[in-house]
Amino acid sequence: MRRVVVAITGASGVIYGVRLLESLSRVSDVEVHLVVSKSALKVLKHELDLGLDDLVKLAHKAYNDDELDAPIASGSFGFQAMAIAPCSMKTLSAIAHGYTSNLVTRAADVALKERRRLVLLIREAPYSLIHIRNMMLATEAGAIVMPASPPFYGKPRTIDDLVNAVVGRVMVLMGIENNLYPVWDDPPPHP
Ligand SMILES: Cc1cc2nc3c(=O)[nH]c(=O)nc-3n(C[C@H](O)[C@H](O)[C@H](O)COP(=O)(O)O)c2cc1C
Structure with a gap:
C-alpha cells in the first residue's frame, strides 16, 4: 500500500480537501x-454543511489536530506524500517557521525533514508580503506551494470541473496518477 497524509485547514475552499x-x-x-484542523471544521460546516463524520469514512485513519502522539507525527512512520488542501495562511506561516503546535503542522514538518513530498494548496486573496515571504520559505524548505486557482483551458462547465482540475494536479504532485482533469496534449488549431 502507498501511504499518504491529507490535511484540511480552515481556509475557504474545503471542497478541494473533500474532493481529494x-x-x-x-x-x-x-x-x-x-x-x-479545528478551524476547518467551522469552514466545512459553513461552506458544505459537512461535519467530521462525513470525512472520517473517506480515510483509513483520522486524527484530531491535537493528537501530537499520532503515527504521522513521527518520521519513523513512512508516508510518501502529504497534501494540505486547502492550506490557510496561518498553517503556511507555521510550516514556514517550523512552529509545530498541532498535528497538521507537525506532520508537515516531518514531511520536510524526511524530504518527502509536501503540497500546500494555499488559499487567500490578495497576498500580503508576509504571505509571499512564507511561501518562499516553505518552497526553499522543499514544499510545493500550489495556489487553489483552477485553469480554464479545459473549458470547465461546472464547479465540479473546476475543483477536479485543481485536485487532479494535487494528486499528480503527490505521485498518484488520475484522470480528473483534461491534459493539454492536443491543442485545437488557432482560428
Ligand atoms: C468561513 C471562513 C473562511 C476563511 N477563509 C480563509 C482563507 O481563505 N484563507 C485563510 O488563510 N484563512 C481563512 N480563514 C481564517 C482561518 O480559518 C484562520 O486563520 C484559522 O486560524 C486557521 O487555522 P488553521 O490553519 O489551524 O485551520 C477563514 C475563516 C472562516 C471562518
Whole structure:
C-alpha cells in the first residue's frame, strides 16, 4: 500500500480537501491518513454543511489536530506524500517557521525533514508580503506551494470541473496518477 497524509485547514475552499479524499478513496492501493484542523471544521460546516463524520469514512485513519502522539507525527512512520488542501495562511506561516503546535503542522514538518513530498494548496486573496515571504520559505524548505486557482483551458462547465482540475494536479504532485482533469496534449488549431 502507498501511504499518504491529507490535511484540511480552515481556509475557504474545503471542497478541494473533500474532493481529494473522495478521489483518493477510489484508488485501491492508497492508504489515507486524515487530519482536520479545528478551524476547518467551522469552514466545512459553513461552506458544505459537512461535519467530521462525513470525512472520517473517506480515510483509513483520522486524527484530531491535537493528537501530537499520532503515527504521522513521527518520521519513523513512512508516508510518501502529504497534501494540505486547502492550506490557510496561518498553517503556511507555521510550516514556514517550523512552529509545530498541532498535528497538521507537525506532520508537515516531518514531511520536510524526511524530504518527502509536501503540497500546500494555499488559499487567500490578495497576498500580503508576509504571505509571499512564507511561501518562499516553505518552497526553499522543499514544499510545493500550489495556489487553489483552477485553469480554464479545459473549458470547465461546472464547479465540479473546476475543483477536479485543481485536485487532479494535487494528486499528480503527490505521485498518484488520475484522470480528473483534461491534459493539454492536443491543442485545437488557432482560428
Ligand atoms: C468561513 C471562513 C473562511 C476563511 N477563509 C480563509 C482563507 O481563505 N484563507 C485563510 O488563510 N484563512 C481563512 N480563514 C481564517 C482561518 O480559518 C484562520 O486563520 C484559522 O486560524 C486557521 O487555522 P488553521 O490553519 O489551524 O485551520 C477563514 C475563516 C472562516 C471562518
